[in-house]
Amino acid sequence: MTSGQLFxxxxxxxxxxxxxxxxxxxxxxxxxxxxxxxxxxxGFAVQTVAIGLRWYETYQVPGGMGYAPLSNxxxxxxxxxxxxxxxxxxxxxxxxxxxxxxxxxxxxxxxxTWAQLRLDSSIAPLVPALQSNWLTYHVIxxxxxxxxxxxxxxxxxxxLIKVRKESHGEDNPAGGLxxxxxxxxxxxxxxxxxxMIGFPLLxxxxxxxxxxxxxxxxxxxxxxxxxxxxxxVWFIYAAFLHARFTRGWAGRRAAVLSIIGFGATxxxxxxxxxxxxxxxxxxxxx
Amino acid sequence: xxxxxxxxxxxxxxxxxxxxxxxxxLICLAVTxxxxxxxxxxxxxxxxLNVFSEKTYAILDALQFFDMYHxxxxxxxxxxxxxxxxxxxxKRLPRVWRVVKNPMMTPSDAALQGFSNADVCRVKGQVxxxxxxxxTFLAQNFTVARRNQTEDGIYLYAEKASYARFGVYVTHLSIxxxxxxxxxxxxxxxxxxxxxxxxxxxxxxxxxxxxxxxxGFSVRCDDFSVSFYDNSQRPKEYRSLLTVEDQGQxxxxxxxxxxxxxxTYKGITxxxxxxxxxxxxxxxxxxxxxxxxxxxxxxxHRGEQGLLPDGSRVQxxxxxxxxxxxxxxxxxxxxxxxxxxxxxxxxxxxxxxxNQRNGELIFSLVDFDQLYYTGLQVTRDPGxxxxxxxxxxxxxxxxxxxxxSHRRLWVVLKEEEGKVRISLVGSxxxxxxxxxxxxxxxxxxxxxxxx
Ligand code: HEM
Numbered sequence: 001m002t003s004g005q006l007f008x009x010x011x012x013x014x015x016x017x018x019x020x021x022x023x024x025x026x027x028x029x030x031x032x033x034x035x036x037x038x039x040x041x042x043g044f045a046v047q048t049v050a051i052g053l054r055w056y057e058t059y060q061v062p063g064g065m066g067y068a069p070l071s072n073x074x075x076x077x078x079x080x081x082x083x084x085x086x087x088x089x090x091x092x093x094x095x096x097x098x099x100x101x102x103x104x105x106x107x108x109x110x111x112x113t114w115a116q117l118r119l120d121s122s123i124a125p126l127v128p129a130l131q132s133n134w135l136t137y138h139v140i141x142x143x144x145x146x147x148x149x150x151x152x153x154x155x156x157x158x159x160l161i162k163v164r165k166e167s168h169g170e171d172n173p174a175g176g177l178x179x180x181x182x183x184x185x186x187x188x189x190x191x192x193x194x195x196m197i198g199f200p201l202l203x204x205x206x207x208x209x210x211x212x213x214x215x216x217x218x219x220x221x222x223x224x225x226x227x228x229x230x231x232x233v234w235f236i237y238a239a240f241l242h243a244r245f246t247r248g249w250a251g252r253r254a255a256v257l258s259i260i261g262f263g264a265t266x267x268x269x270x271x272x273x274x275x276x277x278x279x280x281x282x283x284x285x286x
Numbered sequence: 287x288x289x290x291x292x293x294x295x296x297x298x299x300x301x302x303x304x305x306x307x308x309x310x311x312l313i314c315l316a317v318t319x320x321x322x323x324x325x326x327x328x329x330x331x332x333x334x335l336n337v338f339s340e341k342t343y344a345i346l347d348a349l350q351f352f353d354m355y356h357x358x359x360x361x362x363x364x365x366x367x368x369x370x371x372x373x374x375x376x377k378r379l380p381r382v383w384r385v386v387k388n389p390m391m392t393p394s395d396a397a398l399q400g401f402s403n404a405d406v407c408r409v410k411g412q413v414x415x416x417x418x419x420x421x422t423f424l425a426q427n428f429t430v431a432r433r434n435q436t437e438d439g440i441y442l443y444a445e446k447a448s449y450a451r452f453g454v455y456v457t458h459l460s461i462x463x464x465x466x467x468x469x470x471x472x473x474x475x476x477x478x479x480x481x482x483x484x485x486x487x488x489x490x491x492x493x494x495x496x497x498x499x500x501x502g503f504s505v506r507c508d509d510f511s512v513s514f515y516d517n518s519q520r521p522k523e524y525r526s527l528l529t530v531e532d533q534g535q536x537x538x539x540x541x542x543x544x545x546x547x548x549x550t551y552k553g554i555t556x557x558x559x560x561x562x563x564x565x566x567x568x569x570x571x572x573x574x575x576x577x578x579x580x581x582x583x584x585x586x587h588r589g590e591q592g593l594l595p596d597g598s599r600v601q602x603x604x605x606x607x608x609x610x611x612x613x614x615x616x617x618x619x620x621x622x623x624x625x626x627x628x629x630x631x632x633x634x635x636x637x638x639x640x641n642q643r644n645g646e647l648i649f650s651l652v653d654f655d656q657l658y659y660t661g662l663q664v665t666r667d668p669g670x671x672x673x674x675x676x677x678x679x680x681x682x683x684x685x686x687x688x689x690x691s692h693r694r695l696w697v698v699l700k701e702e703e704g705k706v707r708i709s710l711v712g713s714x715x716x717x718x719x720x721x722x723x724x725x726x727x728x729x730x731x732x733x734x735x736x737x
Binding site: 062063064124125127128129131132134189196199200203204207210211212214215216217218219220221223225228229231232235236238239242243245246249264272276 | 305306308309312313315316319320322323324327355468477515516517518520521522523524544545546547548555557558559663664665667670673674677680681684685688689719
């Protein structure tokens with residue numbers, strides 16, 4: 001069994017879990033929700049094992065010195081989906097709002113599919129610039145932050161759907177898809193909680209990145225596109241945090257800010273590498 | 287000041303204190319920052335003219351879009367941001383300080399009614415006895431309370447994590463500290479680089495901003511090497527051995543400096559950042575006398591002459607690390623003590639090649655060593671630790687602001703129509719839902735205690 005095969009299983013598991021969560025919205029069946037959650041847990045467990053296995057595999061390539069599997073785009077996308085599941089399962093344990101799964105699992109499933117079908121999964125030993133413990137701290141904190149923002153984005157979408165239905169007076173008791181959504185107040189609170197977790201993590205991610213740059217190149221900040229975009233994301237979520245204290249900005253606008261924030265996050269993560277000419281692309285540098 | 291003037295002053299002050307201004311500035315910073323990631327920064331005029339027309343170039347240049355993070359308007363936004371932060375803190379911090387330093391220990395009934403977490407019991411008994419019981423109750427279930435006696439009755443006050451109210455201010459202060467560190471670094475620090483050939487040393491660095499600066503000591507590169515992963519072009523390690531000498535004394539000797547492991551001396555840090563050929567290789571040439579068991583090795587630079595025991599002089603006329611597909615090859619000019627000089631070609635990968643010439647001496651190329659220079663980034667930044675202090679405070683401040691809350695409990699005992707009226711009131715400065723749950727369970731215990 002290789003890590004690649006296990007990751008394929010994980011992708012399938014997340015797909016099935018996602019479908020079941022959506023089915024739960026349609027059927028309101030507790031059993032379906034239960035199955036979906038079990039699959040999510042199973043997928044998460046297998047993915048954890050698979051990441052460990054890949055870590056082991058990095059020691060097996062000829063000449064490789066072994067490294068935490070967080071060093072290229074493929075590995076980071078896989079780790080991203082793992083962190084999304086981690087944050088989702090924590091929220092599930094605490095709040096038991098099953099309908100959130102239908103809005104969060106798709107992110108994890110899409111990430112895994114993209115990684116498995118499109119990205120180069122070969123294991124290449126680290127070039128000198130990446131041989132640093134700061135890389136590990138940097139990637140782990142950033143991606144935990146990103147995952148929290150993914151959850152916040154999913155919840156914000158639910159919030160906007162919910163308040164729209166409520167304001168149109170369509171909240172019939174049977175409820176349709178939206179009937180199972182938590183109340184707007186709870187969604188708003190979940191959004192805030194997720195960002196409350198994500199914001200310090202993103203701050204730490206930016207700081208560990210700066211520390212690493214300072215160790216490797218002697219500058220903690222050089223306004224390269226990747227750094228700048230991470231700061232843009234940080235500004236947006238700082239605005240979100242303050243929006244809650246300001247009349248006219250709480251609720252709808254805060255939810256919109258959260259969605260824009262996640263859009264910027266994804267751009268920071270992928271768009272910068274794929275679209276902008278930067279120095280920070282994965283695996284480059286030296 | 288007239289009333290109208292002071293009215294304007296207040297309005298201006300309120301403007302700089304307002305949270306709406308913060309949201310506005312944050313969003314402006316986010317949006318404008320995008321410009322510098324789309325337009326490459328700090329290229330030369332000609333490079334820009336390859337992309338933009340003369341007219342567009344002039345407009346963008348006037349707007350300082352080519353170095354936007356240092357433009358007057360971006361720096362202005364950052365200053366507005368700091369000003370907003372400072373004003374807002376000046377306005378709010380004293381209030382918070384008062385709440386923490388002089389807690390409301392004997393609140394009026396009206397103030398107590400303002401809190402949504404409350405419960406009341408009426409029991410028979412002595413006020414002072416009951417107060418003592420409630421003190422134990424608070425100590426067991428929350429924390430030790432302070433007692434105040436007034437004409438109205440007895441007030442017990444207990445609080446936890448009052449410092450949590452300062453978390454937000456620590457976070458805000460940390461942003462100013464980080465700016466301060468960056469400013470210190472800009473004024474008192476510099477960024478430069480040096481290139482040192484193997485065996486060479488420097489006591490000056492080239493500044494990125496132009497010119498040179500004296501280091502005040504000298505740095506020698508004893509050796510530079512680059513290694514690759516097995517059978518690949520993928521670099522594994524760049525390593526310089528550096529020796530620092532200060533006033534004739536060796537301070538640091540042959541310290542390996544690799545990427546991610548710089549060397550610091552007297553506040554100046556050297557980072558491995560590039561390398562290149564320093565012009566010239568060192569070849570190891572072997573000469574064997576035919577049919578004898580005599581071999582001699584020579585180590586020669588290109589162009590350098592070496593002497594063999596039989597009096598022949600050998601010079602490396604030419605060298606290439608890869609000759610077609612045959613690998614490293616050298617052309618040697620050999621001048622015997624008598625007779626014509628001749629040229630031989632030797633290949634490192636084919637040691638027997640020169641044997642076929644049937645000469646008296648058989649040459650071979652044993653090895654060669656490329657001479658490199660090492661490129662080091664040289665940085666002095668006395669503000670960097672200030673930045674790290676700011677960063678640490680920011681994270682700690684955020685954690686306190688988000689995850690701790692100042693919780694307060696009052697127990698007020700008053701005599702009322704022959705009974706004692708005991709009210710329990712609680713408040714938390716954030717995370718109300720969690721506090722409500724806590725208060726509900728406390729209420730249960732409170733009633734049991736007095737039942
Ligand atoms: C122009 C600048 C800023 C001003 C005037 C400002 C002002 C404020 C104010 C008045 C509060 C509410 C405090 C309270 O009563 O609980 C607050 C909360 C907060 N601010 Fe700022 N702020 C600014 C920038 C920032 C930035 C850049 C950050 C980024 C770290 C930040 C982080 C926070 C945090 C974490 C909170 C707590 C939010 C919460 O409890 O949900 N602030 N800020």
